[in-house]
Amino acid sequence: MNNINDLKSLELTVGDVFSKNARLKARNVNVFYGNNKAIDNVTIDIGSKEVISFIGPSGCGKSTFLRCFNRMNDTIDSCVVQGEITIDDENIYDKKIDVVPLRARIGMVFQKPNPFPKSIYDNVAYGPRIHGLSENKEHLDVIVEESLKRAGLWQEVSDRLQSPGTGLSGGQQQRLCIARAIAVSPEVILMDEPCSALDPIATAKIEDLIHELGNDYSIVIVTHSMQQAARVSKRTAYFHLGKLIEVGKTKEIFTRPQHHQTEAYISGKIG
Amino acid sequence: MFNFYLLSSVLLISLIFFFLGNNRAKNLVKLNQKNLHSLTHYYGVYSLLVSLLPALGIFFIFTICDDLIFAELIKKYIPKEVVASKDYNFTIVLAQINNSVEGLIFGTPPKWVTNAAEIWISWIHKSQIITVIICISTALISGFLGYKKISGNFRSRNAVEKIVMSILAVSSVIAILTTIAIIFSVVFESIRFFALIPYDEFLFGTVWNPQFEGAERAGSGQEGLSQYGAIPLFAGTFLISIIALCVSVPVGLFSAIYLSEYATSKERVFFKPLLEILAGIPTVVYGFFAALTVAPFLRSSGSIFGLDVASESALAAGLVMGIMIIPFISSLSDDVINAVPQSLRDAGYGLGSTKNETVIKIVLPAALPGIVASIILAVSRAVGETMIVVMAAGLAANLTANPLEAVTTVTSQIVTILVGDQEFESAKTLSAFALALTLIVITLAMNFYALHVVKKYREQYE
Structure with a gap:
C-alpha cells in the first residue's frame, strides 16, 4: 500500500480537496498504529474561517486524522504519522516545531466533556495561565468572561464561577470545554464528536455556537450525525476505511454525491 | 486429628447430599417433564450447604465452649485448702492441670492435680463422643430436611443466593468482632494500669522510667519509684x-x-x-x-x-x-x-x-x-x-x-x-497495654481525620 503513487491516490478522492485561502494543508498523510494503517494517503486543505465536517462510518479514521492536526497522536506510543501537515505553510511535524505552542494555536474539544476537577473560573483560566496570556488578575478576569460569553455560558454561570466545573450539566460542561479552548485564542478549533454525549437540546446549543464561532475560527468537526454535518458545516469530507473518499460543499455531498461509497453511506447502506 | 476426621466425615455427608439433591432434581425433571425453578445443580448445592453449615457451626461452638465449661467445672475438684491459701491463682492452677492433661509434667505435681487432670481427660472423651453424635446427626437431619424440600416449586437458586450472602456477612462480622475484641483486651488491662498510675501522669509526664520492683506492687502504696510519663x-x-x-x-x-x-x-x-x-x-x-x-x-x-x-x-x-x-x-x-x-x-x-x-x-x-x-x-x-x-x-x-x-x-x-517473664500485677507490664491503647486511639483519630479531609475534598470536585 505504501507504494501507491501520489497521483493515483489523488484520483481516489472525489471532489475538490484544495481550498483558495487554505489555513491547514494536509499532504499525503499516512498514519500507522503499529503495523496497522489507519489513514491512507489523505490530502486535504482546510480554509480560513471555514467549518468543515468529517463524516464516515465508525473506525474510518476520521478522529485519528483530526488528531494529526494538533499532534495529539504523539501521546500514543505506537502511532506514527507520515506525510506533511502545514499551518500557514509551516510544517507542524517539522523537528524544530515545539508542540506546546502549536496546541495553543490549534484548540481541541473532545468527545466526552472533560472539564478539570477545578472551579469553572480555573477551568477557563487554565490555558491563559500556563501560556502567560494575561498581564494581571483583572486581565485574566476579562479573558475568562469573554471566553464564557463567546461559548454562550456566561449568563448561566456568571454567579457561580467558583463552583466546580464538574457540577454543570453535560451540555454546559461541553460549552465550558469550548470556552476553555477559546480562552487561549486559537486559530483553529478541532472538535471530535462534540455532541455525541449530549441530549438534543444541548446539541442544538452547541451547533448554534459552532455556527457563530465559524465567523472567527477555522473549525474541523468530526461527527457521526449527517444531519449535524449538514447543519453546521459548509464543506464536508467523507472518510471510509482510512481513505478520504469525497470532499465537497456540504449541500452537494448530501444531495448529489459523486462517489458511490458516499452515496451508499448517505443513503444509509453503510454505517 | 480427631477434629480432622470429624470435619471430613461431615464434609463427606454433605457431599453425598449434594449428589442426592442433584439427582432428585434431575429425576423430577425426567418424571414430570416440567421445568424446575432453578438449574439442577442448585438443588445439589442447596442440600450441601444446608447439611454442612449447621454442623460446622455446632462444631465450632462446641470446640470453643468445652474448654471454658471444663475450666468452670474443674473448680469443684480443687481442694479447699489450696483455694484458701494466700497465693492461690486460678489461672496458674488451671495451667498446671492443663499441662498435666497434655502430659507435660514438671517435677511431681500434687495428687489433686493429677486427679483433676484425669477427670479432665475423661470429660474430653465424653465431649468428643457428644460432638461426634451431634455434628453427624445435625448434618444428616438438616441435609435430609433440605433434600425433602426439593420440589418443582422450590426456588433453590434464590435460597443458595441467600445462604451465600449470609456466609459473606458472617465473614465480615468476624473481622469486625476481632477488631473489637483486640481493643477490649487492651482496654481492660489499661484500666488496671490506670488504677495504679493516674492517667494525667501517664499522658503528660515527661519522664519514662519503668522498673520492676516489688515495692511498686498493687496496693503497696509505694508507687513513685518508677515514672510512667x-x-x-x-x-x-x-x-x-x-x-x-x-x-x-x-x-x-x-x-x-x-x-x-x-x-x-x-x-x-x-x-x-x-x-x-x-x-x-x-x-x-x-x-x-x-x-x-x-x-x-x-x-x-x-x-x-x-x-x-x-x-x-x-x-x-x-x-x-x-x-x-x-x-x-x-x-x-x-x-x-x-x-x-x-x-x-x-x-x-x-x-x-x-x-x-x-x-x-x-x-x-x-x-x-x-x-x-x-x-x-x-x-x-x-x-x-x-x-x-x-x-x-x-x-x-x-x-x-x-x-x-x-x-x-x-x-x-x-x-x-x-x-521475657511477666508479672501481670506490675504497673510496668500493664503500662504496655496503656501505651498500646493510646497508640490505637491516636492512629484511629488520625485515620478518621484524614478520611474526613479526603471526603471533603471529594465532595468539592465530583
Whole structure:
C-alpha cells in the first residue's frame, strides 16, 4: 500500500480537496498504529474561517486524522504519522516545531466533556495561565468572561464561577470545554464528536455556537450525525476505511454525491 | 486429628447430599417433564450447604465452649485448702492441670492435680463422643430436611443466593468482632494500669522510667519509684515517623509519577515489581540494615562535619523506615494516578500543557484523595513499625527533637516490656497495654481525620 503513487491516490478522492485561502494543508498523510494503517494517503486543505465536517462510518479514521492536526497522536506510543501537515505553510511535524505552542494555536474539544476537577473560573483560566496570556488578575478576569460569553455560558454561570466545573450539566460542561479552548485564542478549533454525549437540546446549543464561532475560527468537526454535518458545516469530507473518499460543499455531498461509497453511506447502506 | 476426621466425615455427608439433591432434581425433571425453578445443580448445592453449615457451626461452638465449661467445672475438684491459701491463682492452677492433661509434667505435681487432670481427660472423651453424635446427626437431619424440600416449586437458586450472602456477612462480622475484641483486651488491662498510675501522669509526664520492683506492687502504696510519663515515647515515635515520611513521601510519590506518567510500558513492567520487592523484605532485615550499615555510616559522616551522632539514632531508624514505606506510597499512588481518566490529560495536552504541567496541575489534584489515603497508610505503618526501631533507634527514652540522638518509640517499649517473664500485677507490664491503647486511639483519630479531609475534598470536585 505504501507504494501507491501520489497521483493515483489523488484520483481516489472525489471532489475538490484544495481550498483558495487554505489555513491547514494536509499532504499525503499516512498514519500507522503499529503495523496497522489507519489513514491512507489523505490530502486535504482546510480554509480560513471555514467549518468543515468529517463524516464516515465508525473506525474510518476520521478522529485519528483530526488528531494529526494538533499532534495529539504523539501521546500514543505506537502511532506514527507520515506525510506533511502545514499551518500557514509551516510544517507542524517539522523537528524544530515545539508542540506546546502549536496546541495553543490549534484548540481541541473532545468527545466526552472533560472539564478539570477545578472551579469553572480555573477551568477557563487554565490555558491563559500556563501560556502567560494575561498581564494581571483583572486581565485574566476579562479573558475568562469573554471566553464564557463567546461559548454562550456566561449568563448561566456568571454567579457561580467558583463552583466546580464538574457540577454543570453535560451540555454546559461541553460549552465550558469550548470556552476553555477559546480562552487561549486559537486559530483553529478541532472538535471530535462534540455532541455525541449530549441530549438534543444541548446539541442544538452547541451547533448554534459552532455556527457563530465559524465567523472567527477555522473549525474541523468530526461527527457521526449527517444531519449535524449538514447543519453546521459548509464543506464536508467523507472518510471510509482510512481513505478520504469525497470532499465537497456540504449541500452537494448530501444531495448529489459523486462517489458511490458516499452515496451508499448517505443513503444509509453503510454505517 | 480427631477434629480432622470429624470435619471430613461431615464434609463427606454433605457431599453425598449434594449428589442426592442433584439427582432428585434431575429425576423430577425426567418424571414430570416440567421445568424446575432453578438449574439442577442448585438443588445439589442447596442440600450441601444446608447439611454442612449447621454442623460446622455446632462444631465450632462446641470446640470453643468445652474448654471454658471444663475450666468452670474443674473448680469443684480443687481442694479447699489450696483455694484458701494466700497465693492461690486460678489461672496458674488451671495451667498446671492443663499441662498435666497434655502430659507435660514438671517435677511431681500434687495428687489433686493429677486427679483433676484425669477427670479432665475423661470429660474430653465424653465431649468428643457428644460432638461426634451431634455434628453427624445435625448434618444428616438438616441435609435430609433440605433434600425433602426439593420440589418443582422450590426456588433453590434464590435460597443458595441467600445462604451465600449470609456466609459473606458472617465473614465480615468476624473481622469486625476481632477488631473489637483486640481493643477490649487492651482496654481492660489499661484500666488496671490506670488504677495504679493516674492517667494525667501517664499522658503528660515527661519522664519514662519503668522498673520492676516489688515495692511498686498493687496496693503497696509505694508507687513513685518508677515514672510512667509517656510523652518521650510518643515524641520519639513521631520524630522517627516524620523522618520516615520525609524520605518516603517524596521518593514514593515521585516514583509513582514517573512510573505512571513517564515510563514506557516496558519500563513499568520491569520497575514496578522491583519496587514492590521492598515491601516484601522482612522488617528484621531492614532493622539490621539500619543498625549495621546506615547508623555507622551516619556516625562517620557526622563526625566529618563535627556532629556527634549517637550510634543508635532516630535518623538511622527513620531513614530506613522511610525506605521500607516507599512501596506503600508508590504502589497505591501509582494506582490512583492511573485511575485519573485519560480524557483529563488529553484536555491538558490539547490546551498546550507540557507533560509536567499536566501532571502537576491536572493529574495530581485529581488524584489527591487517593494520594492522601496512601500517605495515611504509610503513617500508620510508620507509627506501628517495631522491629526497625528496636534494632536501630535505641531504648533510651530521651525527650528530644534532635534526630541525631537515640530515642525510643512506643512500640519498641512495648516489646521490651513484654519480652521475657511477666508479672501481670506490675504497673510496668500493664503500662504496655496503656501505651498500646493510646497508640490505637491516636492512629484511629488520625485515620478518621484524614478520611474526613479526603471526603471533603471529594465532595468539592465530583
